[in-house]
Amino acid sequence: MAGNKTFTMLKPDAVEKGHIGAILDQITASGFRIVAMKMTQMSKMEAEQFYAIHKERPFFGELVEYMTRGPIVAAILEKDNAVEDFRALIGATNPEEAAEGTIRKKYAASIGENAIHGSDSDENAAIEGSFHFAQKNVF
Ligand code: DAT
Ligand code: MG
Numbered sequence: 636m637a638g639n640k641t642f643t644m645l646k647p648d649a650v651e652k653g654h655i656g657a658i659l660d661q662i663t664a665s666g667f668r669i670v671a672m673k674m675t676q677m678s679k680m681e682a683e684q685f686y687a688i689h690k691e692r693p694f695f696g697e698l699v700e701y702m703t704r705g706p707i708v709a710a711i712l713e714k715d716n717a718v719e720d721f722r723a724l725i726g727a728t729n730p731e732e733a734a735e736g737t738i739r740k741k742y743a744a745s746i747g748e749n750a751i752h753g754s755d756s757d758e759n760a761a762i763e764g765s766f767h768f769a770q771k772n773v774f
Contacts, residue, residue: 640713650707651705655708667720671767672709673772676703718755724738724753
């Protein structure tokens with residue numbers, strides 16, 4: 636059965652460009668409830684751990700550099716079918732392939748700087764959410 640929570644980060648480029656408000660507005664207008672949220676800056680170690688699955692990829696160094704260069708907004712979101720519906724809302728990894736109206740189509744500069752993260756499974760949503768939030772800060 637599909638779960639009802641996913642995890643997101645508004646990435647450093649989206650924060651730098653002043654898009655926090657517009658993106659959160661689109662997320663909540665699309666039916667997601669914010670159940671945890673914070674602004675934080677990931678350390679190199681945290682980013683390496685968060686993206687450990689990509690550590691053999693050629694872009695890993697750039698990805699860690701990008702994700703640590705400034706603050707992010709991390710959040711846990713609740714909605715029926717959250718993971719799949721949120722992936723649809725953010726659009727394809729490469730903004731050139733993202734559907735019209737999706738968050739990446741509107742705000743992402745490139746595949747490397749693509750504005751927003753969304754968990755890819757219920758299992759990863761739980762792992763990523765608990766990476767950033769203590770249970771007592773999830774409401
Ligand atoms: P997604 O974020 O859509 O789940 P992913 O998990 O495959 O995509 O990759 C994680 C992040 O790594 C992605 O948001 C941006 C970066 N990335 C992925 N593929 C890349 C590539 N070919 N070149 C540069 N960065 C890439
Ligand atoms: Mg992914």
